[in-house]
Amino acid sequence: MFIIIMNLQLDQIKDKLIEHNIRPSYQRIKVLEFLLNHDIHPTIEEIFHELAPDIPSLSKATVYNTLHALVEGGLARVISIDENEKRYEAMLKNHGHFKCENCGCIFNFGIDIDQLIVSDLAQFSVKEKSVYFKGLCPDCIKKQILIIKEGN
Amino acid sequence: MFIIIMNLQLDQIKDKLIEHNIRPSYQRIKVLEFLLNHDIHPTIEEIFHELAPDIPSLSKATVYNTLHALVEGGLARVISIDENEKRYEAMLKNHGHFKCENCGCIFNFGIDIDQLIVSDLAQFSVKEKSVYFKGLCPDCIKKQILIIKEGN
């Protein structure tokens, strides 16, 4: 029973790829599955290490190729909130990204990005909008307060 | 007279560096001057090639070091609107960046970023906000229309 459910999920992902004109190889299905089921904005490295046990022959070049294909096909997007690393996520609408400068975690937050209409850009054709914030997450704020208290 | 004005400008830039605890070497003064006087969001490469004629001994490592120092000191910021290249600008407030996907130009646009308050982030400490848009600039829209007309 469990296996049937799993197969259904994989079939749905396969269909998504076909809809977007991406040939549904096993590697691509697994990468997209990982993005859809883990909202952790992984790097290429993280995706590779996560999938390598399941696909022993997996090559990092394939992970690069796959993510390019997914981005190209509109199924994933790059998050460049941190200029030193590229992170990826399955395409979702209307959220921004917050990166904690202490722990490095990236959080989604709800924001109506389409509402951001800018008069300066009246003559422009805007196709993609990204909102990136940085600062401290609640956990790290608590930790910093503790450190300050201990320090005194 | 012109020379005096130039020197004054360089002195002002020198003072800016000192205020931010950055030792004002000639290289650093020239890099910051370039950022302040050219609103073109240059890459490291572009800054290097622009300054190399004036400072024949200039090393790219120094340009890297300098920009790290300026960003660290709060005098410059990184623009990661394009995940494949880092661009730099002198620190300015309240504007977003638009990148034309056709010509690659980056435009500033006015936006009151501080007004972007997000209820999901009530528990977070937000220190930096970036807004990046992509699409087509007015010139490229015109060119595309021409291409379509010629195509028919």
Added chain:
DNA sequence: GTTCCTGCAAAAGCTTTGCAGAAGA
């Protein structure tokens, strides 16, 4: 059967590092 993808290894870029000499405080 054709086309496209994968995996490997090599190549290409970009960025950092180590160090000796030079410049700034």
Added chain:
DNA sequence: TCTTCTGCAAAGCTTTTGCAGGAAC
């Protein structure tokens, strides 16, 4: 004088490329 910066070269990463075999259509 002491500290910090520069410039060079080498090293370290990340990403891309070329190609032979394999998978998808």
